[in-house]
Amino acid sequence: MVDFGTAELTLEMVQASQLGMRALGAGLAIGLTGIAAGVAEMAIGSAAVGATAENRDVFGLVLLLTVIPETIVISGLVVALLLLF
Amino acid sequence: MAGISSGPATNYKFYANYIYACTRMRVRRSRLIPREDYLRMLNMSLPEITRFIGETNYRSEIDELGTSFSGINLVEEALSWNLAKEYQNILELVPGKLKYFTASYLRRWDIQNVVTILRGKMQGVQAGKLREVLVPAGRLDKVALDRLLTEESPERVVEALKGERFYPILEKELPRAMETGSFAHLENELYKGYYARLIADATEGIKGGKIFLKYIKLEIDTRNIQNLFRLRAGHVREDVRELMIPGGSFSVEELQRLSGLEDRDEFIDALKRQVRTTPLLNALEAIRGKGAIHEIEVALTRVQLDQMERISKRYPFSVLPILVYLEEKKYEVANLRALARGKEAGLPGERLQGYLVM
Numbered sequence: 001m002v003d004f005g006t007a008e009l010t011l012e013m014v015q016a017s018q019l020g021m022r023a024l025g026a027g028l029a030i031g032l033t034g035i036a037a038g039v040a041e042m043a044i045g046s047a048a049v050g051a052t053a054e055n056r057d058v059f060g061l062v063l064l065l066t067v068i069p070e071t072i073v074i075s076g077l078v079v080a081l082l083l084l085f
Numbered sequence: 086m087a088g089i090s091s092g093p094a095t096n097y098k099f100y101a102n103y104i105y106a107c108t109r110m111r112v113r114r115s116r117l118i119p120r121e122d123y124l125r126m127l128n129m130s131l132p133e134i135t136r137f138i139g140e141t142n143y144r145s146e147i148d149e150l151g152t153s154f155s156g157i158n159l160v161e162e163a164l165s166w167n168l169a170k171e172y173q174n175i176l177e178l179v180p181g182k183l184k185y186f187t188a189s190y191l192r193r194w195d196i197q198n199v200v201t202i203l204r205g206k207m208q209g210v211q212a213g214k215l216r217e218v219l220v221p222a223g224r225l226d227k228v229a230l231d232r233l234l235t236e237e238s239p240e241r242v243v244e245a246l247k248g249e250r251f252y253p254i255l256e257k258e259l260p261r262a263m264e265t266g267s268f269a270h271l272e273n274e275l276y277k278g279y280y281a282r283l284i285a286d287a288t289e290g291i292k293g294g295k296i297f298l299k300y301i302k303l304e305i306d307t308r309n310i311q312n313l314f315r316l317r318a319g320h321v322r323e324d325v326r327e328l329m330i331p332g333g334s335f336s337v338e339e340l341q342r343l344s345g346l347e348d349r350d351e352f353i354d355a356l357k358r359q360v361r362t363t364p365l366l367n368a369l370e371a372i373r374g375k376g377a378i379h380e381i382e383v384a385l386t387r388v389q390l391d392q393m394e395r396i397s398k399r400y401p402f403s404v405l406p407i408l409v410y411l412e413e414k415k416y417e418v419a420n421l422r423a424l425a426r427g428k429e430a431g432l433p434g435e436r437l438q439g440y441l442v443m
Contacts, residue, residue, distance in 0.1 A: 046101040050108030054116075 026080035033076025040069035102180035103402040109178065110410040116142060117417050120443045126424055127434035134425055135160055143167050158217070160425040164418045165220045169194075171414060172222035179407060186297045186404040189286045190411065194223035196251065196275045198230055203239045203259075204268055224249075239263060254278045277330055280305055284332045296403045299396055305333035307389040310356065311382050313344055317352065318378040335359060364388050364395075379440055386416065386442050416442040 048062035118141065126134055138160065139147035146163035154162050172191055179187050198219045205215040212234040221227045236242045240263075243255045258271040280301065287298040309329050316325055325344045329337045339359065346352040350373065357369050368388040372381050390412060397405035420441045427437040 042101050043104055046104040047108040050105040051112050054109050054112035 022083045026083045029076045029079040029083065030073070033073045037069045037073040040072065041066055044069065100402070103183065106179045106183060107402050107406040110175070110406045114406075114410045114413060117413055118421075123420060123424070123441055123443050124438075127438055129428070131156065131160075131425060131428045134421075134428060138163070138421060146170075157425055157429045161422060162217060164422055165218070168414065168418045169220050169222040172411065173226070175407065175411065182291050182293050183404050183407060185291065186286065186293065187407055187411070188224065189283055190408060191223045192250070192282075193276075193279055194220055195225045195249070196223075196272070196279055198223065198225060199233070199242070199246065199251075199255070200268055200272050200275065202230070202233050202242055203262075203271075206236070206239045206242055207263070207266070207268070250282060251275055251278055273328060280330050280332055293403055296396075296400045296405055300393060300405060300408050302333050303389060303392055303396075305330045306335065307385055309333055309335060309340055311385050313340065313352075313356075314372075314381045314385075315378060316344055317349065362392060364391055377439065383440065383442050390416070390442070 044066050048066045051062055052059050122137075126137060129137065135147065135156075143163050146166045147159065150159055150162050150166065172194070176184065176187055176191065198221065201218055202215060215234055216231070219230050221230050225233070233242050233245055236245055239259065243252070243259050246252050246255060254274050255271070258274050262268045262271040283301045284298065287294040287301055312328060313325075316328070322345070324341065326337050326341050329340045331337050335343075343352060343355055343359075346355055353369055353373055357366055360366055360369065365388050368384050372384055375381055375384065390409070393405065393409050393412065397403070397409045420443070423440045424437060427440070
């Protein structure tokens with residue numbers, strides 16, 4: 001008789017599940033930090049466009065300031081890579 | 086569901102627009118003429134001042150009007166044009182609810198323009214001359230003001246304004262003004278109506294209204310205190326309730342009581358007891374040593390501007406940074422006009438300095 005109600009966990013199944021969880025964690029790390037960077041850049045970007053509209057000379061400086069929140073998503077990327085490899 | 090999902094996105098969009106507009110205002114504010122330049126201008130002659138202004142934000146107006154006007158008229162016209170253009174431009178770039186509050190604030194220019202036209206019509210001044218002194222920075226633009234200028238009598242001007250917010254007050258007060266030949270009472274009533282309307286706009290539940298209300302109260306308080314000092318300087322001891330603006334932190338009755346105090350020091354002490362903000366307390370203490378009314382007015386205006394700047398830092402993305410710029414721009418134009426007029430009249434620099442809000 002085969003019991004279809006319970007499945008035995010084999011070593012392969014556990015490993016596959018762990019890999020799946022790691023991939024999910026990596027995805028979350030990239031996705032959430034991406035959203036966070038977007039929100040942060042929205043505020044800085046609006047101010048940057050406003051400042052540039054008034055004074056074109058500040059374009060280089062405000063461009064630099066706008067991309068600083070990218071560090072958030074870079075840290076997410078590092079976490080994701082560490083999880084996967 | 087759509088409402089829930091679109092809510093935060095809409096908020097973010099507004100938030101971004103607020104930041105954009107407020108940053109632009111801050112950058113513009115940083116380009117206003119600094120104190121050191123005013124001090125330099127005090128030692129210049131009128132043509133030098135005109136050239137100096139022509140090298141700043143007023144260049145396009147000075148260039149444009151240079152062929153039609155000269156001397157003091159060129160400066161006056163360029164300043165008025167620039168102010169009107171700047172205000173209309175700001176009204177175009179501010180978003181959503183900020184536009185509503187800004188437009189509300191700018192209606193004071195309508196009152197100024199309409200009263201100027203009424204006075205001019207009463208005294209039979211030419212339309213062309215009147216047009217030179219108008220500042221079309223409010224709701225009534227150049228075209229609307231030109232239409233008013235073509236009307237023949239003050240009654241017709243008022244009739245043409247039917248539908249405007251302040252029409253009921255105009256209609257009610259005009260006969261008395263025509264009878265007495267003085268528009269002072271009419272003007273007072275119009276400004277009182279303007280402030281009452283501002284309070285109504287701020288308290289009708291629009292988001293950001295509370296912050297706008299803070300500015301209105303500060304403005305009313307400053308005006309009332311300035312008026313009390315003016316009345317003291319003019320030795321007016323009668324009932325001042327009609328001259329005070331209701332809606333500030335002082336009630337009209339309190340202001341009446343304050344105006345009744347005979348001794349100047351006693352008056353300042355009583356005022357200080359009612360005031361809570363430290364900068365205003367310090368200014369009142371400094372005023373104690375000042376005699377000239379214009380010095381007192383300038384000191385109080387400076388306190389108001391500083392206080393507005395302070396509140397605008399507490400609410401950096403609200404209507405306040407915009408109002409701070411609008412007010413400071415107004416005083417910049419007033420300063421330049423005073424400088425130019427003073428130089429034209431041959432007043433010494435030290436005397437003029439007392440009239441500048443720096």
